[in-house]
Amino acid sequence: MNGGTTEAMNKHKCVYFSITGGAGVLVAQAVKRVKGVYWEDLGMPEAVWVFSVEDLGPLVVTISKGRNYYLEVEKKVLSVKENLLKRWIK
Numbered sequence: 001m002n003g004g005t006t007e008a009m010n011k012h013k014c015v016y017f018s019i020t021g022g023a024g025v026l027v028a029q030a031v032k033r034v035k036g037v038y039w040e041d042l043g044m045p046e047a048v049w050v051f052s053v054e055d056l057g058p059l060v061v062t063i064s065k066g067r068n069y070y071l072e073v074e075k076k077v078l079s080v081k082e083n084l085l086k087r088w089i090k
Contacts, residue, residue: 006068023057030056 009016019027033052040047 003068003071006071026057030054 008014030053031051032054034049035052036050038048038050
């Protein structure tokens with residue numbers, strides 16, 4: 001997800017819904033109704049889905065106030081990787 005996406009999500013007050021591997025069944029149990037699906041031509045995983053849910057656990061990663069969790073984690077991972085490679089490859 002790039003900076004342009006982050007800016008657009010801030011402007012339109014959106015969240016990016018992210019589910020950790022293996023947690024899909026928990027989400028499926030919380031979804032009570034599909035209210036709408038948009039841009040289906042992009043394929044099921046890329047379409048925009050609007051759900052009605054109950055008791056949905058903390059599985060949402062928000063992007064707020066200009067921060068992008070994914071980019072922050074990516075930068076940190078790359079920094080750690082670079083430091084490890086420097087130590088191991090001399």
